[in-house]
Amino acid sequence: MKIPKVELHPFTKVAWKTKELKEIWAERILRVARAYNDAEYSLVKSGVRSCAVVHIDWYNADTIIEKITTDGLVYLPIRWSKKYQGFSHKHFFTEKGDPESFIYGVLSNSLESAKQFREAELNNKVNHKRIGELLAYPAFCITAFNKRWGEGIIDPLFEAAEVVADKRETVNGTEAIYAKAHPYANPFLRYFGIRITSHLPCSVQCKETIEMGEAWFKAMRESDEEASDWAVEILSMFIKWNILKGIAQVETPLFFGITNTVFTEHKKEVIINAWT
């Protein structure tokens, strides 16, 4: 498949379906995102993962460095990246010290692993396989990512649903598939901070991802029990995700989310039925 070179700036927008839903769920989603971020950190600290990616901004660098050091972890900076609004599928590299930038780097529980991660990143050809291993991603997911990424599919959600599709149809030029996604392997709301595992799964029912998700979910619960349950609740809901011209529209019973995604000339749609 050949993906045309059309690029949009990163962005996300959320249009709540009602005022009441916004009042209830906006704060909950903030807590979900925080619990997820806490889990990403704590899984490195507890040794479940060797590495995690950490973005450090100027304004709170002191706090983060102190926390990392106090926890006995290490951090190696990799690159300076321009700030962006919303969800990005890549970094926008800039010069060191650019005030409108942040540091993209690796957090690890061992200096050796951190060095390996950085080396894998800074090679002429980024070693995605090694990076995936250091981030403790399932082997199948690493392989699937490498293949899809190599084809220019920067947001391979259609592909992750396609492998377990219950039904597919093409109506008026829209290629649609219907599938169910396990909440631990559901990446369709990650643009808005709602996710339980950190990687792009090979399938939205990937067994290894679901197994790994247990540890993530436990870590999230240690951070915020209520928020973890909300994460499962949202990620079990009906979701309609469609993409056209590099723009994704994601509909849930709570809101519409709009964000940048892989470019397609024709509309592709995934209907994720509620997970029960």
Added chain:
Amino acid sequence: VGLSIDGPYPRNEFRGFPNNVEKTKRYTNQVLKNIEAMCAEGVNPGVIIVLHKANAVGDRLEKLKEFITWLKGVGVKSGKLNPCSVFNPSKRDKIELTSEELTHAWLELAKFTMPDPELQWDPFRAMVKNLRGSHLSDCIFTKCDFWNTEAGRVILGDGSVSCCARAFEIVGTTFIRPGRISFERYDALEQTDCNNCRYWNVCFGGCPGNGRDGDWRNKDKHCASIFAVYKHLETQIKAVDPTAILVTDKEYKDKKGEQLHHSDSAHGDSEHGDGIEHRDSGGHGDIPHGDEVRHEDT
């Protein structure tokens, strides 16, 4: 005061009462009387005429011109000639004009109204101003964020603010304006469907609510008609004044640079109004997101 009427019965039949012709006639006549009454009292309304198969094809198009002349006679000299968009597929073919029909109707109506300096009917007057580099109008010829529609707001039953009701038809439900304004549709169209279009700077792919296949990300389904009218008007202006410099001319671009003119709203984001932490990178000190990191080498 603004009102919508598509002409005397039967040109107005789609606005009437289904299966009740007499009632539709009676109400249509009452609206016409109200227009006369308002004008007699010095309240000259703006009129929106929606173009469809009941008023803009065949002989009915000639009757529509007569209606515009009648309106002028009673004091209504301006208004809009908007294409009808039908969201129900089962009714679309019976009501909505085809691209060829709309092009024909618009060109006919442009030729009919434009020579009369007293008549100020859109989209034609707006399109002339747009070509000449004035502030862009109407909203369909600006960069309109489908989710925020700055030119049109709707107050929902619970008091929250939403956007142009046309968006509800597209997505199938109401929603609250996010408040975060962005123009991704235009970034995409400029690189794809509208790439190198002569009228990009005075059209921007048209109304997202009229997006092809019912999708706001696509360009306006009336693209061919909009293009034809712009081309006609551009030719007319150049015929009258060969030295006129329009926004479509290279000289204009050289003079004004790329920043020709934009929509009512400024580019960029407005306030964060949707209640979601948008992961402005680094801004929240997040520790995101495995897949973002790995994608950096594109």
